[in-house]
Structures are given as structure tokens and as C-alpha cells.
Amino acid sequence: MTGTALMADGLGMRYRGRRGGWALRDCAFRLPAGAVCALVGPNGAGKSTLLALAAGLLRPAEGTIRVLGSAPGEARARMAYVAQDKPLYPGLTVAGTLWAGAELNPGSWDRDAAERVAGPLPSDAKVRELSGGQRTRLALALALGKRAELLLLDEPMADLDPLARHQLMGVLMAEAAEHRTTIVMSSHILGELEGACDHLLLVDGGRVRLGGETDDLIAAHAVLTGPVRDLTPHTVVESRTTGRALTALVRPEGPVDPAWDRAEPSLEELLLAHLRSPEVPTLLTPSATVHEAVPA
Amino acid sequence: MSALTDVTPAAPRTARPGPALGAGARVLLRQHRWALWLMVALALVWIAVVVGFTLWAGHVNDAFEASPCTTTVTDRVCDGRWQEFDLALSVRQKVLGYAGLCVTVMPGLVAAFVAGPMIAREFESGTYKLSWTQSVSPVHWLLARLAVPAALLVAGVSVLSAVFAWARARTEGLYPVNRFGDAAFGALGTAPVAYALLGLALGAPAGLLARRTVPATSMAVLATAAVAMALNRVRGRLWPLNTQTSTGSNPPQTPEGTWLVETGRLTGGGGRLPLDTCWEAGSGADRCLADRGVTGYYVDYHPVSHFWPLQLTETGILLVLAAAATALAFRVLRRYHA
CATH class of the missing domain: 3.40.50.300 (P-loop containing nucleotide triphosphate hydrolases)
Structure with missing residues (x-):
């Protein structure tokens, strides 16, 4: 390939x-x-x-x-x-x-x-x-x-x-x-x-x-549900607070606080969250990156 | 390793032959089959009319000349023959006039067709996206749109021009068709082929620039008509004129079939004045003319021998313009696509 x-x-x-x-x-x-x-x-x-x-x-x-x-x-x-x-x-x-x-x-x-x-x-x-x-x-x-x-x-x-x-x-x-x-x-x-x-x-x-x-993109994101807390250092794509519960779609950077439930987003959730949040930075997987040295 | 990598990779397909120009030409001809048949049918009708009337008038002419009647004899029998003879020759002159006119306006139709249905409509309907993403490059696509009509026009219009020359040569005598006439000159020799090629060449950039059928068609027709009218205006000056002068009250006699470009009054010192000098003086004209030193007439004209130099000069100008328009078309095309 x-x-x-x-x-x-x-x-x-x-x-x-x-x-x-x-x-x-x-x-x-x-x-x-x-x-x-x-x-x-x-x-x-x-x-x-x-x-x-x-x-x-x-x-x-x-x-x-x-x-x-x-x-x-x-x-x-x-x-x-x-x-x-x-x-x-x-x-x-x-x-x-x-x-x-x-x-x-x-x-x-x-x-x-x-x-x-x-x-x-x-x-x-x-x-x-x-x-x-x-x-x-x-x-x-x-x-x-x-x-x-x-x-x-x-x-x-x-x-x-x-x-x-x-x-x-x-x-x-x-x-x-x-x-x-x-x-x-x-x-x-x-x-x-x-x-x-x-x-x-x-x-x-x-x-x-x-x-x-597609699989890598999904794997790079997580839906976190749990108490309202600071989400750093993760990149937040979208977050919603209902009462005392927080639901957020993030790109995890490092380990995720175990207080949160972690689930895999569906492709549709992933796309809709990005479309609703235009300021979120672009994410390309290594194979999709232009300047990445691709091993032969 | 995913399952996909186990499949034998596609053989390198670098050695794909590009389609020859012929493929693009065949597809183009099939796309515009009806236009082609219509064009051929119109050309055949034109030839039939020109040849038919010429042969008929020639027959009447021969019959009249074989009969004891002449244009001066008047009796019951000869009056009838004379009328028939006169009618045939005058109708032939009219028919050839209209036939020449048809050939003169034909480049406008060519321009309209190439600019509109052939090029702009591809943009309007989006089919250029189909044409340009086959194995044929846009340059080839345009080349086919120029080369195929060019070949057809050179062949077809040469035949029309030859037929017209044959018919015109039979009009010497009563009701002649002057080879320098506006309609005749554009239908004789090499000019009609060059005008048709110019229409074709102007149609291409018009279609590429306007990209919509109606504006493209209008642009192409206007451009072609403008060139034709401009050349019609300066045609007499495209080759050095011959001049004859006369003294006295009659203009000089020039041989038959010449083209009088300009006639005017000549003064004793060699100065030129307009032909209508002193017309307003009425009965005092002679005195008026004498006051101004008018001694005779001058005539600037083209003898029959200037026909080919004039034709070839005009053809050359047209072909240069056509080449420029073609170059412009390819430039415009390159600006659009990758």
C-alpha cells in the first residue's frame, strides 16, 4: 500500500x-x-x-x-x-x-x-x-x-x-x-x-x-459522560451540560479521568459534532497527512 | 495486511494509448449528425438551383441566337422569343445574385453554429465535463471542433465557389454578373473558403468566452459580420488602382467587367475634385467648372486582371485573422482547465 x-x-x-x-x-x-x-x-x-x-x-x-x-x-x-x-x-x-x-x-x-x-x-x-x-x-x-x-x-x-x-x-x-x-x-x-x-x-x-x-478517525475520538469537570488536556469537539451531567465528544490527549464513562462515537455523531463546531482544528490520520514520510 | 493488499496490484497502466484525433472527430460528427446532413442538403439545393438556372438560361440564349430573331427585329414571333430570352437572362442574373449572397452570409452561420451548438452548449449543459474527462484532452476536444468543420468547409465551399465561377462565366453579354460585385466577389475564388474558415475560427473563442449559446452565437455573428463589412469597405484599396483620365465632358471609357472604384473631376493642375462638383450650379455649371480649373474626369478602377491579386490579398488577410482567432481560442481554453 x-x-x-x-x-x-x-x-x-x-x-x-x-x-x-x-x-x-x-x-x-x-x-x-x-x-x-x-x-x-x-x-x-x-x-x-x-x-x-x-x-x-x-x-x-x-x-x-x-x-x-x-x-x-x-x-x-x-x-x-x-x-x-x-x-x-x-x-x-x-x-x-x-x-x-x-x-x-x-x-x-x-x-x-x-x-x-x-x-x-x-x-x-x-x-x-x-x-x-x-x-x-x-x-x-x-x-x-x-x-x-x-x-x-x-x-x-x-x-x-x-x-x-x-x-x-x-x-x-x-x-x-x-x-x-x-x-x-x-x-x-x-x-x-x-x-x-x-x-x-x-x-x-x-x-x-x-x-x-474511518476506523482510525472514530478511534481518535471518545464520547465522555460524567460529572461536570474541566476537560483539559483533551481537545473538546463538542460538549453539553444537562443538570449535573456532562456529555462531551473529545479527542483524548492522554489518559481519561476514570470518573467519566467513555464510549466510541458513531460516525454520524462524529460528523455532526464537527459540523456544529467549525472552530475545532483539522484532524488528519497519518496516512492522510501530506508531509508525513510514508514508509515504503 | 488488509485483505485489499493481497489482491494482485493493478498492472501499471502507463502504456495507455491516447485516442487519435479521429476518435474525437467521429464522436463529434455523430453528435452533430443532423447539422451535417442539413448542411449537405442545403449545399446540394444551392448547387441544383445555380446549375439549373444557368443551364436553362443558356438553353434559352442558344435557342434565341439560333433563331432569325435579334434584339432589334420586332414582329409577333420574335417579340415572344425576345421576352423569353430577356426573362431567362434577367432571372439568371437575379438568381446568381441571391446565390452569391447565400455564400456571403454562410460564414456567419458557420460562426453561429460553432460558437453556439458546438462549443457554448457543451458548457451550458455541462457536457464539457463529460468530454474533458474521457481520455481526450480539452486541447484535442477543441482541435476536433476546429479541424472537422475546417476540412468539411474547405471541401464544400471550394465546390460552391467553383460552381459559382462556372455559372458567372456564362453571364457575359446581356445581364452580366460582375465578378467584382459585392455578392459575387465573396462567392468566387478563394475568398468564400477563407471567409468560412474565419467564421469557424471566430466561433471558437466566442463559444469559449461566452459559454452560453445565445450570447456566444451573437458574439460570433457580430464579429464575423464586422470583419466582412470592414473588408468590403476597404476591398478596393487592397491592390494598387489603375487610373484613367479624360479631358472634356465625358468620363473615360474603361473596358467591360472592370470595377470602377472612384470617379471624379480632374483639374488642369492634376488636382482631384468630387464627381458632384458644381452640380448645384445648375445651368451655370460650365462656368463654375471653368472657375475651378476642371478640365476632365479621372477614374480609379480595377481591371479584370486585378481579380486574383485582390482575391488572394483578401484571402491572406482573412487567414491571418482566422489564425489569430484560433490562437486566442486555445489561450482561453488553457486559462480554464488544468
Whole structure:
């Protein structure tokens, strides 16, 4: 496990004309190859911007982003990207779209993989006649047919019914397991991704708040319940006092006072606590840290 | 070691061949299949009309010349033939005028199509995100959008220009179509191909800058029309003019088919005055002219032999502008993507 699928350093992006606000700022993280990563955050957090930068559709305003060890533009053939609005050529049929995918990705096109996903679609139907869910399926078929080393999927499951979601998630996971494909999936609904992803990237307000293996991130936090007392030296993410009892989600620094009950937070608790407390410093696990020397 | 690491790592896929330009071109042609068929159909209709009317008028002309009738003989039979002859030739002149006009406005349509449906609509509908994340780089994407129409236009418009030249050459005599006329000059020789390429080249930056179909289309059409109108205005000065002068009360006679760019009055000292000098003097015109020392006329004109120098000069200017617009398009494209 040595490769790096995605690495950002000092990455920032601002859109012209939007009151000069930063959509993304000071982003630094690393995603190891082979990870299945959930990119979560509220609407407008910068998830789509981050994915578009990685896909080489946008040029960063500052900092760098490296994809599969090279600039995004040079990794074009080795990654696949599905945008949030699932753009497809409206005048082409389903079969025509897959044909275009094969034409534009020679040398890597996997017809079977594409057909497996697009199978239930009427192959003579024009793209403009497809429903939202069908378009998503076709867009994913194109992405999987490309047999990419990195899949960047922006809200891939949003338009799908639960059955199709379950099936396509299964296809994606099989892809990841079989070909060691790195997958980055964004969503503002954590439930869509929980259980499928082993890595997590929480983006909020244009910043990366949490990054790394899901298990390690959870293990780095604790829910403490007990008497109201000073919580130093622990980093407090969120704390609530009800009567004489205190409930706090902290990052333990050193041993925890045995007067408190210690429990592991759920992923959802962890994310919500961070979203409610924007001032809490960023936490990246060692594998997600950019300047960490990664042992070969 | 996690279970994932036990899987054989993916073979290094560094040796992926990039798609050739042909792949992008084939996908582009399929995307805009209907536009292509429409363009071919319109070109065929145009050719059919031009060739049809030219052959018909030629036939009527031959029949009239073979008959004992001439333009001066008047009797019942000849009046009918004369009317038919006159009608055929005047209709041919009108049809060729409109046909030339069609070729003259065609670059505007090319610009509109390239800027709007071909480029800006990809941004408007977001499909550029699809196009740019296949194995084709954005530069290739734009290159296909320039190279494919360019090849089609060079081939297609050359045919139109050749057909028009063939038809125009048959209009000598009554109701001629002057090769220097506004509509004819732009439909003859190399100019129409160069204008079409300019429309194409201006469409690209317009589409990339505006990124929305309607503004992109308008920008491209306006830019193309502005260049066409500017060149139309200065066309006469693109090659040194010939000058003839005359003394007396009649302007000099120039050979048939020439282009009179400017006619005016000449003074004894060689000075030039506008043609309407002393027109306001009415019956006192002769005196007025004498007072100003006017001794004759001058005519600045292009003889038929200047046709090709003028064509090639204009073509050169257009191609330079087209190259500049293309360079601008690639610059704009580079500013956007990584």
C-alpha cells in the first residue's frame, strides 16, 4: 500500500464573480491508492469543487493537486469522473453513448463492465428521454467502462431508487475489490456511504476538517459522560451540560479521568459534532497527512 | 495486511494509448449528425438551383441566337422569343445574385453554429465535463471542433465557389454578373473558403468566452459580420488602382467587367475634385467648372486582371485573422482547465 491516489497541498479555489469568496482554501490531504473514500460535507461545502479540481476541469487558484502521481491533466486517461448533474450528450442513444465512450477511451475500454451497468437501459433510447436514475446509470457505465484507476463520483447515488442504489453500490465495491480501484464518492447524506467506505474526508466551509481511515478517525475520538469537570488536556469537539451531567465528544490527549464513562462515537455523531463546531482544528490520520514520510 | 493488499496490484497502466484525433472527430460528427446532413442538403439545393438556372438560361440564349430573331427585329414571333430570352437572362442574373449572397452570409452561420451548438452548449449543459474527462484532452476536444468543420468547409465551399465561377462565366453579354460585385466577389475564388474558415475560427473563442449559446452565437455573428463589412469597405484599396483620365465632358471609357472604384473631376493642375462638383450650379455649371480649373474626369478602377491579386490579398488577410482567432481560442481554453 504505497501509492497515492490523490494529494492536495495548500489547495485553494475561488470562482470569479462570486463576491470573490473562496470555494476551497488551504486544503491539504492525501488519499492512499485503493481507498474507498466518502467525501462528505453539507451543501456548498466545496465537495464538487474539490472533485472538479481533481478531474482537471478547474485550474486551482492556489496550491497543487496531484492525481495518481501526476498533474490532473496528465492523469486524464487513468481516472474517471461523474459530475453531479450527470451530463451526457442528449442527442445520442444509450448505445451511441457507450460507443462514444469506447471511441474516446481506446486501450482501456471495458465493454463488459459498461454493459453490466447499462444493461437494464433501453439501448435505442435517446439520452434526453431517460429518467434521472437512468442517466445516472449510464454515466456510471461510462465511468466504469473506462476501467480507471481512480473513480471520482460526485453525488453518484442521489437520483437512484434504493434498489438501484444497492445494486450499483455493489458493482462499485466489486470494482474496488477486484481491480484495487480508488473511489472517491461525495454525498451530503452519510447514510448512502456508511459501511461502504473505509476512508473519510469531511469538507466544510471550503476546508478539510477530517481525513483518514474511518476506523482510525472514530478511534481518535471518545464520547465522555460524567460529572461536570474541566476537560483539559483533551481537545473538546463538542460538549453539553444537562443538570449535573456532562456529555462531551473529545479527542483524548492522554489518559481519561476514570470518573467519566467513555464510549466510541458513531460516525454520524462524529460528523455532526464537527459540523456544529467549525472552530475545532483539522484532524488528519497519518496516512492522510501530506508531509508525513510514508514508509515504503 | 488488509485483505485489499493481497489482491494482485493493478498492472501499471502507463502504456495507455491516447485516442487519435479521429476518435474525437467521429464522436463529434455523430453528435452533430443532423447539422451535417442539413448542411449537405442545403449545399446540394444551392448547387441544383445555380446549375439549373444557368443551364436553362443558356438553353434559352442558344435557342434565341439560333433563331432569325435579334434584339432589334420586332414582329409577333420574335417579340415572344425576345421576352423569353430577356426573362431567362434577367432571372439568371437575379438568381446568381441571391446565390452569391447565400455564400456571403454562410460564414456567419458557420460562426453561429460553432460558437453556439458546438462549443457554448457543451458548457451550458455541462457536457464539457463529460468530454474533458474521457481520455481526450480539452486541447484535442477543441482541435476536433476546429479541424472537422475546417476540412468539411474547405471541401464544400471550394465546390460552391467553383460552381459559382462556372455559372458567372456564362453571364457575359446581356445581364452580366460582375465578378467584382459585392455578392459575387465573396462567392468566387478563394475568398468564400477563407471567409468560412474565419467564421469557424471566430466561433471558437466566442463559444469559449461566452459559454452560453445565445450570447456566444451573437458574439460570433457580430464579429464575423464586422470583419466582412470592414473588408468590403476597404476591398478596393487592397491592390494598387489603375487610373484613367479624360479631358472634356465625358468620363473615360474603361473596358467591360472592370470595377470602377472612384470617379471624379480632374483639374488642369492634376488636382482631384468630387464627381458632384458644381452640380448645384445648375445651368451655370460650365462656368463654375471653368472657375475651378476642371478640365476632365479621372477614374480609379480595377481591371479584370486585378481579380486574383485582390482575391488572394483578401484571402491572406482573412487567414491571418482566422489564425489569430484560433490562437486566442486555445489561450482561453488553457486559462480554464488544468
